[in-house]
Amino acid sequence: MASKNGIDRRDEDEVCPVCKSSRYLNPNMRFLINPECYHKMCESCVDRIFSSGPASCPVAGCRKTLRKNRFRQQTFEDIGVEREVDIRRRVMHILNRREDEFDSKRNYDDFLEQREDIITNLVSRIDVAKTEAQLQKYAQENMQSIRVNQALEEQEASSFQKRMTLEQEEARVRRQAARAEYESERREMQATREDFLVRLASGSAADAAAIAREEHKVQLKKSSARRSEEDRIRQKQAALRGTETKRMGTSLTTADTAGPAADAGLIKGLRKIKTPEPEKPYDPFMGLVPGKRDYYTQQESYPSTYLDKLRTNTAALAGGYDLQEYYSRTLLEAFAGLGCFVQEEVAQRDAMSSLGLSKSTATEGAAMAAVDENIA
Structure with missing residues (x-):
């Protein structure tokens, strides 16, 4: 609580333990503390000694x-509260694991309980040396995950601040629009009332009811149009808010950036992150082994009138001709796109269409030509 001259009343009767000066003698005295020991001393003594x-x-x-x-x-x-807040901030800065890093909610709750036990030990001065050693060891072994979680916390805080700023700006715009709409309606209502009075004054008594009904219809139309416009604006704002929320969503995740999570030693129940094996270089020819490809399956035989004759043709088979090798090479060329010229195929297709040849006839002709080339 501050006094009229801006001095904190809790320091009015305090005395510096070094120079024995008090605020009674020096109203402008300012006391400082150091989180190492939390002993309070005046600013002049701090400057003089340190x-x-x-x-x-x-x-x-x-x-x-x-x-x-x-x-x-x-x-x-209370200096005890000051010390507890500093200890809690330091411990939570190191033990900043997130819920998605644990196998289950129970393990995460156990971690929170363990963190509170550590804070209690440091505040109550119970096994301080052992607890500090555990914290230092954990901080050295998990420096990467600590930094990643700190970055996530900063990003979430920044996104929350941007979202709050956006909501405040939307509220300000809505207030301005409401005030402008209220003024516009007030002026329009005043003008309508004056016009209504003028029409009543210039008309007869029989026309009063008709003028009143007409005015009531006009007011209903304006009210309906205003409600429709309000609904449209509200839907547009909701859509914009949802788009902004998705855009400002957290893009980092601990599992994507922290790397493989080993046993943290101090903390139990962490989720083990499996590192995917590196992909092997792709070989489209699969080592040039006939009949072994991953993008098609070669069958034992394919229906073809001309190829069926070759299976019993001793002249073709005497020189070592193998239909399986022909199947493998043809399928490889087809699926790999080797020797594929689209313009020539389109021209050939158009030429066959003009001559009236069927698709099966053209296929057998191509097969015969390929076999003749192999035999040759």
Whole structure:
């Protein structure tokens, strides 16, 4: 709580343990603390003792080495609360595992309980040396995952801030539109009322009911049009809000960036991330082994009138001609696109169509030509 001159009343009666000065004698005195020992001393003593470099704490009985850049003003009135907040912030900065890194919700709850136990031990000064050693070891072994989770937290905080800013801007635009619409309706209603009064004054008593009905219809049409426009604007804003939320969504995930998760030692139940094996280089010819391809399956035989005759043709088989080799080479050329010229095939197809040849006749002719070339 601050007094009229801006001085915190909790420091009015405090005395510096080094120079024994108090705020009663020096109203502009400012007290600082260091998170190493949380001993409070005035700013002038801090400048005088620690400006030349690190030094021991001047408070009697305290042997901790302090540095000037670590001194800061106290945030909470109770120094115990100040210390607990600093410890909690430091521990959660190191043990910042996320729920999606664990195998189950139970394991994540156990991790949260374990983290609270560590914070309690440090706050209560129970096994401080052992707990600090465990934290330091964990921080060294899991530096990459700690940095990745910190980046995720910063990204989520930035996305949340952008979303809040967007919602505030939308609310401001809606308020302005509502005020403008209210003014427009008020002016329109005033003009309509004046026109209605003029028409009533210039017309007869028999025309009053007709003029009133006509005016009522006009008001209903305007109200319906206004509601339709409001619904359209509301739907458009909802669509824009959904698009913005998807665009600002978190693109990083711990599983994608943290690498393989080994046993963290201090933390149990972490999900094991499997690293995919590197893909082997693709060989379209599969080692040039006939009949072994992964993009087609070669059959024992294919129906063809001309090829059926070759199976019993001793003249063709005497020189070592093999139909299976012909099948393999033909299918490889077909699926791999070897020797495929689309323009020539289209011209040949058009020529056969003009001559009235059927597709089966053309296929057998091509097969005969290929076999003749192999025999030759």
